[in-house]
Amino acid sequence: MTELDPVIHAQARLRVVASLSALNVGDKIAFPRLQELLAMTAGNLSVHLRKLEDAGYVEISKTHRGRTPATLVGLSRRGRLAFEEYTEAIHALLDPAPSKEQP
Template sequence: MSELDPVIHAQARLRVVASLSALGDGDRIAFPRLQELLAMTAGNLSVHLRKLEDAGYVEISKTHRGRTPATLIRLSRRGRLAFEEYTEAICTLLDPALPKEQL
């Protein structure tokens, strides 16, 4: 049986990774927009992004839009692969309990 990635498995980080995986490969999202989508506090989101960044699953870039600082986030290739492996592991766990057409 496949192991579930403990970095992704935490509920908040799973929500972050799932949201970022919906972006196109290489697309980025601004920190405030991700915070709004996930209804998380800035501090809570920052903590989880740091864990994901430390694991190499997200890439965070700081830039400016005019004079305003902007933090942009994207799922790295490693993060995308880790999320794919995570979803496969979940499906493997559920496989005996559900008919294939429901997965």
């Protein structure tokens, strides 16, 4: 049986990774916009982003827009691959290869 990546499998982190995977490779989204899209509190989103960052699945950069600090979040190459593997595992669980019929 196929194993699901426990880092991605948590519902909130799955929502984060799925949202980030919709971005073009190398693109990032502002933290407040991601928070708004996912309807998560800043604290909750931060906790899940930290777990994803520790696994190397997201890249977080801190910058400034004018004088205002900005946090940008993007899916890393490793994160994109992990999400692709995760979705393949889900497909395999939902639609397993047909077994040969016994005579």
